[in-house]
Amino acid sequence: MDILGTPTFRFCPMSRTDPFVSRYPILDEKGNKKEFEGTIVSIFSSYEGNIRCETLRSLKYTIAFRPIACRFTPALGDTIQFCIEFSYRGPRAENVRKM
Numbered sequence: 001m002d003i004l005g006t007p008t009f010r011f012c013p014m015s016r017t018d019p020f021v022s023r024y025p026i027l028d029e030k031g032n033k034k035e036f037e038g039t040i041v042s043i044f045s046s047y048e049g050n051i052r053c054e055t056l057r058s059l060k061y062t063i064a065f066r067p068i069a070c071r072f073t074p075a076l077g078d079t080i081q082f083c084i085e086f087s088y089r090g091p092r093a094e095n096v097r098k099m
Contacts, residue, residue: 024086025094033083037099040078043067049074051082051093065093072098 028034036055041062043049050062063084067074074080074096082093 026084026086033095035081036084036093037079037081038063038093040065040074040076040080043074043076051080051096053084063091063093064089065096069094070096070098074098 026034036053038051038053038055041050041052046068047066049065049067051065052062053059063082065082079099080096081099082096084091085094086092
């Protein structure tokens with residue numbers, strides 16, 4: 001807390017070579033990366049897309065992902081599995097796989 005009693009936050013240490021590197025995954029109780037399911041709702045370019053997470057139904061916003069990093073050709077409406085990792089830019093889907 002600062003001198004006014006307001007909570008303060010640390011900055012996430014990030015790689016200086018790639019500002020998009022995610023470093024903080026959501027883990028399950030065993031320490032493994034937690035798997036989520038969702039649907040691809042938009043693809044803007046080979047580097048930008050959005051996923052609606054079906055596993056977290058209370059989540060009001062979409063999660064960003066990089067279509068170029070997929071090992072398949074993503075299309076709108078594809079049902080997928082992925083892990084969620086956090087960077088200073090917010091949550092991001094990693095290890096996206098088609099179901």
